Amino acid sequence: MRNFGYMEKGQNSSLSDLRLWHRILKKSEGFKVPISLAVFLSLGVTFSALSLPYLMKTGIDAYITATELPLDQRYGGLAKIGGVICLLITTGFILTFTQAVLLEWVGQSVMHRIRQQLFGHILDLDLSFLSSQPTGRLVTRLTNDVQNMYEMFTSVLVTLFNDILRLIGILVVLYLLNMQLALVMSIFVPLALVLTLVFSRLAREKFRAIRSQLSKINSFVQESVSGISIIQLFGRQHLWHEKFEALSNEYLSRTLKQIRLFAAFMPLTEFMSWLAVAMILVYGGHLVMGNDLSIGELIAYIAYMRLFFQPLRELAQKYSIVQSALASAERIFDMLDTKRQITEIEVPHHLAEARGAITFSSVGFGYEPDEPVIKQLDLDIAAGETVAVVGPTGSGKSTLISLLLRFYDPQKGTILIDGCQVKDLSLNQLRTIVGVILQDVFILDDTLLKNIVMDSGISRDEVEIILARSGMAPFIAKLEHGLDTRIGDGGRELSTGEKQLLAFARALCRDPAVLILDEATAFIDSETESILEAAIDRLEDRTSIIIAHRLSTIKRADRIVVMKDGAIVEMGTHTELLQKKAHYARLVELDTFKAV
Amino acid sequence: MEYRNEKKGIEQNDSETSPVSFIGLVRQLLADQFVTHRYRLLAGFVALISVDFLQLSIPLLVKRAIDSLAVQEATMALLIILASTILAIAMTVVVLRFIWRMLIIGFSRYLERALRNRIFSHILAMDQYFFSNRSTGDIMAHGSNDLAAVQMACGMGMVAAVDALVLSVAAIGFMVHIHPTLTLYALLPLPFLALTTRILSAKLHHRFNHVQEEFAHLTEFARSAVVSVRLIKAYTHENSQVGDFDRLGRRYVHANIRVALIHGLLFPASTLIGNLGLLIVLVYGGRLVIDNSITIGDFAAFTTYLQMLIWPMMAVGWVANLTQRGVTALRRIHGLVTSRPILIDTSDDKAEFPVSGGFKARDLTFSYPDSSTAQLSNICFDVESGIIGIAGKTGSGKTTLCKLLIRLYPVDYQTLFYGEIDVNEIPFEQLRSQIAYVGQEPILFSDTIRANISFGIDDPSSEKIIAAARDADIHEEILGFSNGYDTIVGERGVTLSGGQRQRLALARALLYDRPVLVVDDGLSAVDTATENNIVSALRRRFSGKTVFIVSNRLKLLSMTDRILILEEGQLIDEGDHHILLQRNSFYQAMHLKQMQEDQGLSHA
Structure with missing residues (x-):
């Protein structure tokens, strides 16, 4: 993506800046119906995703392991549950698809509206202001910044609706299935959240370091290409090559640091989910032995715990998107808040027939x-x-x-x-x-x-x-x-x-x-x-x-x-x-x- | 346009006539890295495959636990043993995963660095034709997007391919071991998943490119509007501009929704197909448990394996696309690093030539490849030593002549001589080491003033740098900057005026002490008094040597020993200031105009 040689300075916007959130939300006025529809859809999506392990459990407990029932009743029950699952996953599929497209439409439309407003506003600003701004900066506001903000808009909506709803849903189901086991499993919530937050903070730093080195490399290449004749005439190729290698090596070492971070974090989340399985086996097994838990419930528990860690990974990734998007949103609002000096009086005169003196x-x-x-x-x-x-x-x-x-x-x-x-x-x-x-x-x-x-x-x-x-x-x-x-x-x-x-x-x-x-x-x-x-x-x-x-x-x-x-x-x-x-x-x- | 085609033809002849095969690409660009890092890769893949098998063993342990619970034979001790085994395995997996990520993904970064360095050193060796044919943006794109695509394919792409292969083969193996028929039924939907992913993600890529195009249009429109905002306001075009921007914005939104239609389908589709398998396992596998063909633990393990299979199936489509993109990028990089310069050193490398400062032209004719008209025709001159002025209207061929002198473009045999030797017989390096050059647009790098001046010399003394700066009449001004010679120039440092930039570039050229100096209108922004000082300094420094100065300024020309006047590529007159003032009409007209300007009537 072109940036016209213009690099944005790093900016840290606070997630807790409520006024900023308020302004962003105000921009989506007029889309209340589709947004409510999306919320409604995500309830359906979550419901269908979470009821699947439950239905599996029911199948196991009520029919597969229910040796006391007659055979054809067990077969029939299983088929019936199969039918329900079939219906449910198809519905889930349709709902998820509809929701994704709906959110895209809302998000893009809101961003389109902001872009139009910003464009009109920029054209309206004083020439003295505009000529003091690098072209790249104004263009970035209109394009990349709006795009960043859009990423957040959909990410935040999807995250809020789907991932958090799903996490809550899983916890609720776990508690409904078995209170004691659920209490034990609850320790994973703070654990996973802390790990996720720490990771996303670290990852952001690493990404920033990589990006800034890449932009150094890019501007070095740009400078070298524009000065190539001088470099060649004065026979300085070897020196330039050395300089480039130094930049290139620094880039490599920064990317390696990022790889180390990911190499440490990615397996850790996986480890947590196995840890959860081990705990379920021991404590859940203990409950099964005491007849406080059925086999089906145990299997369902394992399935739910696996589902539990999935949205957490997503949340970690979205955190950094939201950060950079907020910075963009702030820059956009700053631009919109810039007032022109050359103003019109409240009730302008009207020359009905101008003669031109x-x-x-x-x-x-x-x-x-x-x-x-x-x-x-x-x-x-x-x-x-x-x-x-x-x-x-x-x-x-x-x-x-x-x-x-x-x-x-x-x-x-x-x-x-x-x-x-x-x-x-x-x-x-x-x-x-x-x-x-x-x-x-x-x-x-x-x-x-x-x-x-x-x-x-x-x-x-x-x-x-x-x-x-x-x-x-x-x-x-x-x-x-x-x-x-x-x-x-x-x-x-x-x-x-x-x-x-x-x-x-x-x-x-x-x-x-x-x-x-x-x-x-x-x-x-x-x-x-x-x-x-x-x-x-x-x-x-x-x-x-x-x-x-x-x-x-x-x-x-x-x-x-x-x-x-x-x-x-x-x-x-x-x-x-x-x-x-x-x-x-x-x-x-x-x-x-x-x-x- | 014709030039482009012609150029492409040349490139193709120089590299390969037909597109390079995949194997050829890999051999030429990547193989050495694979060989250098073979042990790293080997260790990485051993770790990766171990992880796969260890992961596959966990469901077996879970199955043991569930079975023992089902038949009510379980004891706390057994459960704890099983759970600690799971934890031990999981911990090993963490370590091994850390290792393969570091080794394999790390490898892709080493490979990226090697390619990046190779591209850059290739660029450094290219001639003017190469650069006039490619925008800086294109070259940068090779350095960022294409490299990123190759890196992805060689890092995550390779991992996903191996991972998917091992995981799916092993998982299917375990499943077959539990119950072959159930496996067959459970796997039925999975090929559809691979196929769907493949088709959808190819389509997604295509549509996403479209989004990028629309985004580029939007950006370009915004850029041109911002640049011409004065015109828009003056002509009151604001409304039509907002309207056009709106149309482009809508098209962009539309393109994005088209992407969302595919993207929104891709992930739910994989969930749907994965769940279909699960459904089959529940209904058919449940019957098998009821019939006592398999245990309830088998049933649980089976569902776990099935879920493990969803990722490899999705990966197949993903890897295919990554590979495709990587190969395309690799092909572009290959095209870049195999392009050959047109300006080729035809000399005998070992030949040594006596140092001599004179240039001789004999019927020197030259035209750029993109035009049929000659930029220079039949130029003849003999220059031994002294300061030579070159004057003429814009487009008369002054700059072209300079570029030929410094060997940026090829010349015909027996038309241009350095000393008595045809320039075609002198190695580039040797000839260029004889000439210092100052261009029209002074090129400075974002570095210190000291580094910008000493740029040509490996380890110059401060005295020499200061002497050069004094002769270029900029020493005092440099001392005036906050950090003197260590002040940074450019975006992050001081902003220099046009005249300062030119004198800095001149100081750089003076530091060399080379027999020939070519100044292509490089003093245009310097005021008359300074110009005077500089020319006297040049006279002192270059006594017995040769200086070419392109300029249309009378003051400067009058201080030279001889002036060449060019018109439409021809040398129409030569002589010193006084002679030309008497007989050359162009020179007279120029004189008259500048005299009047000096009287302060016009600042134009």
Whole structure:
């Protein structure tokens, strides 16, 4: 299983953390009926498993050894009991199967629900939080952690229902059969429990030691493979081999320690069951001699004691599963408890008809509080205006867009759309009013049409009209299957320019009042470029902000804003700025050398 | 894709043309371990088989006790004797079981280690083609999943096979001894158990793989969503993403339920079939007791043996699957350790060549196997000594040229010479021991700074390390770290800047004192002043030797003795800074742009 080079730190969650248990249980709300059914089924399963030795006993005592009865009555009784057993084991079979599938369904459904909730929650969190988290960690939360939690969910349920119920059942039967013998046998309960607990604790340590060594080996291999050329060039193979052998030897010695533990524990449980048999023979035999116990009961006792040790082994194994699952559950809940900083106000304003006038008023912002990226920025953009923002990398152009979209909130100043503060709008409305065309596009492995429509719910005809109106129809016509061309994995690969066209089409389908275009810096073929330009030309009444990299685009803008070091240094039309012979003029001059 | 196919063809020719037989696999990969550990295995299996027989004797003792109780001949003394015998046997069993687990399961771990080491040393000897064809993940999978499968098959798999065989033969023997006909009837359902287990667990394996696939899809989807979360938010795709994730999640749930359908069947089925045997024993065996054909003690012993048989019958199916998986894994490992490098040392190993620092290229043409276009064509140059700059646009062949110089890829005969000798005639080790190299992406290992620098030298003095670090202009910064030269680099230690990493890699290369140094754009993140210091240090260290530096930075190039300019794989011009500034248009354009950038107009 991939973990993206990300290893989870060991965490110890307490089994007795009741609040955690409570939260886990709350997640299974709505599954009360199937869970109760599963409990009911496990009563049946236990009953059928435990009545088998009892029926055997009855067969022995009532018919096989009952020499005083006439022969055909003994034969007939035996057959009758055989029939009952047959019925019982078939029922047991069906019940066990039903229960297993039912629990799987409940467990998986609950986990699915948690996974969905977590996924939605992660998508909803602040970018500033998400970018501080390694990708591997977030993915682990969604996949492996949920999976771990699932293991526990079913294990705990199965354990609680079946194993513990069975243990209790066996004890009850033992007491019913013979009180005195049962009292003697009861000493095995604490004995077995202590042994099991000690073992599972030790086993957990050993497993952890093995896992951590294995991850050392894995990262060593990874590092060696990525540095292989250097290792070979400098002739260090022998050294690397030695290092690897040392890791490999340590791994071996840790696995051997684990083998020793298992080699000691596994036979011990078996020994206990033979010890029980020996005790039953001596003490039970004594009771039989005193006519306090029948032969059948003695045989049944032996059979029940063997059944008794089986669930104990299972419990030992499950203990460690539950431990690691609780750690996962805790991590999941921690993530769910993470609140976003960028919040919506309780009753967001609603702009019925957005026109798209934008105002940045003394905006100040830095990703780190003491490293400002935007300084005291004022900018008014009228509705319907096209503004080109230019400036060197790192001047704050993209940050401006991030602020407008409320990926981050500015530390100082306010941002308004049509006179309404962006933080008073719902995030959804804000991001619908402001449509973006970034350099990067999120592509679904589906048809072009599906990729344009996404979840906007518009029809194919409408898409075609929009494409025709914005001059993008030639782009579609170029593709062999038109709108039905498959793109993404296993489909046609899109060039940088085509990706921008797709983003364009997507944005237009949502009919935003403000359009933001982050022009591609990479090379775009001239045909695509002319389509793009035509599309920009036809934006007309829409407010557009273009982070421009091409002179042709810049010239078309109503106004050019030149940014440097987080502030606006110049503003005006192309001709005005050229005449100034300052920042913009020099940028234009440089642009001619872009080919190098 | 074509490249892949071609590569596979080569691999097959190099190893075997047809899939290796099971015997062949075992002989080539495992046999030596079995031979080395033969006494350990022998002792282990003796212990295992003894355990089986001792275990089988316990029901006999129980039967004695029950019989004596039934006919009312039992005495307390007899019962105590029988019980203590049972305990004595059980104790011996504990000891013997401990022994076989340690010996046999331990063996599987020794075997795993041997295979693991073998895989790793094979990887160390592989060339670039090998690595460009396999992802690190694939190689890691061999090292974890495949090894685990082989280990399981050779450990628990072997134990279960022997155990099942001995236990079932012996148990059946005892049962036949008690009553042959009853045995026959009681055993009737058991072959069904073996068959059911076999069929179901094969199906289970198949369905479980499907679950793994779905899980991988889910993981991949989550990963790409997390990576592109900014885009998702910007384009307000949250809802459609949640919807798609939901669909994948449902498919995953569905796959899991399909597994549960089999898994849920497997264990109840074994219980059912085992109990059917018990039922037969009760009804038919009970009649035999009534008819006095067998005793009640026989009856009790019989049921115990029958229960003992359930595990071996289940084991048959389990072992078959373990073996199958183990062999598949072994075959993959075999494919890995028998793959041969394309870059083969054709030289005479014993040949010794005079030390010389010059490179000569004569119509050097090269293309990577996965492309038809030549990366380099008809390159000719003579380099005796001095600092040689290599410049050119991205994709012009600068890096390829470096890789050929350090012999990462094969070159045609009579096209590249070291001194006067065709590189194909010089053993790799010998040629590489002449060259130090700094790559584009500095490769550092998670170890101390000292170890990262001294990486190439077995036991360098501190003075030498410090001198190299000084020349790479990083000594002062290293002293600034909390533990100086003993500071750990990488994930668990300090995070170095790009420039620091490059200078550390350079220090490593300088420590060698080799006649040739190749720096493939390895100073790109170093600022101009530092670059100046480094080049002067290089000039001092490498006087009379050869340095190749790939760079597109004018400052650096102007300090070199000679500059080679590449364009689309061809050497279009060469000369010193001043000559090129006068006559080469690419060089002039680069000059103009960088002059303007220096004036602070653009940080791009």
